[in-house]
Amino acid sequence: MNKSILEGLDPDHPQNSAPKDTPPEYFCGDIDMRIARDGTWYYKGSPIKRQPMVKLFASVLKRDETGEFWLETPVERCRIQVEDAPFSAVEMESFGIGDKQKLRFRTNVDDVVTAGRDHPIRVPIHEETGEPSPYIRIRDGLDALIARSVFYDLVELAVEDRRGEETVLGIWSDGVFFPLGSIGDEQE
Numbered sequence: 001m002n003k004s005i006l007e008g009l010d011p012d013h014p015q016n017s018a019p020k021d022t023p024p025e026y027f028c029g030d031i032d033m034r035i036a037r038d039g040t041w042y043y044k045g046s047p048i049k050r051q052p053m054v055k056l057f058a059s060v061l062k063r064d065e066t067g068e069f070w071l072e073t074p075v076e077r078c079r080i081q082v083e084d085a086p087f088s089a090v091e092m093e094s095f096g097i098g099d100k101q102k103l104r105f106r107t108n109v110d111d112v113v114t115a116g117r118d119h120p121i122r123v124p125i126h127e128e129t130g131e132p133s134p135y136i137r138i139r140d141g142l143d144a145l146i147a148r149s150v151f152y153d154l155v156e157l158a159v160e161d162r163r164g165e166e167t168v169l170g171i172w173s174d175g176v177f178f179p180l181g182s183i184g185d186e187q188e
Contacts (some may be wrong), residue, residue, distance in 0.1 A: 001056065010177075017065065024104065026168060027075065027076070027077050027078075028076045028078045029053065029078065029079070030078070030079045030080075030160070031043075031079070031080060032044045032045070033057075033071070033072075033076045033078075033080040033081070034081040034082070034083065034172070035069075035080070035081070035082045035083065035086050036083050037083045037085075037106040038086030038088060039083040039087055039090075039127070039143065039144075039145070039180065040046035040085075040109075041054045041057060045149040045171065046100055046104065050099055050150045053107075055109050055110065055144045057071060058086070058087070058109040058111075060072055060073055061080075061086055061141075061142060062140065063086075063141040063142055069081070069082045069086060069089075078115050084133075084145055085135055085142075085143040085144055086142055086143070086144075086146040087108060087109060087111065087142065087143070087144035087145070088107060088108040088144055088145050088146075088147055089105040089106070089107055089136050089144040089146040089147060090106060090107065090108050090147050090150065091105065091106040091150065092104065092105050092106075092146075092153055094157055098159075098172060099172045099175060099177070100172075101157070101171070101172045101173055102114050102115075102116075102173055102174050103154075103157075103171065103173040103174075105117045105136055105144065105146070107138060107144045111138050111139070111144075113136065113137075113138055113139075114173065114174055115136055115171075115174060115175055115176070115178055116175065116176050117136050117173030117175075118137070119136055120133065120136070120176070121135070121136050121146075121154075121171070121173070121178040121180075122134070122135050122178075123135075123179070123180050123181060125181070126156060130150070132180070132181060134146035134154070135182070148151075154171055154180065155169070155180065156158075157170070157171050158170060158171050158180055159172070160183065161179075163176060163179065166182055167182070167183050168180070168182050168183065169181055169183050171181075
């Protein structure tokens with residue numbers, strides 16, 4: 001008897017007791033589901049408005065070694081589209097100061113992580129626009145795009161640090177320094 005991905009998401013369903021490393025029984029193909037850059041989940045072009053449903057889908061989201069995103073349960077595996085990162089970091093709290101500081105982030109699906117070795121922050125710069133796109137690793141190759149307002153809060157906490165020949169602006173969290181960007185050296 002085939003089960004749909006919605007039935008497979010029921011945590012009390014007996015099929016969901018399989019070990020996490022058990023491959024799904026079958027591939028159900030690409031589904032018309034997408035996660036927009038702002039973290040909004042869409043199904044057949046319409047936003048999914050029920051947050052508990054979004055959280056449920058997020059709990060079974062995986063990313064494979066080729067960068068493809070999947071909703072994966074013990075009974076099926078469906079590919080979805082993600083425009084940028086699957087999550088958005090929508091809130092940040094800071095505790096402590098200097099290299100003892102800890103930065104805790106909350107995502108749009110209520111995952112909470114502290115930036116550090118297991119949850120690094122990276123800020124690639126778009127080649128054409130020069131705009132930063134800040135991310136934090138949430139779990140298993142899944143990142144959250146740090147919301148602009150949260151990034152501004154990060155910059156407020158930033159300190160200058162000399163890295164080789166370059167002066168960078170960055171932040172400390174859980175004993176790790178994360179560069180946010182180069183500030184260059186002033187000409188005299």
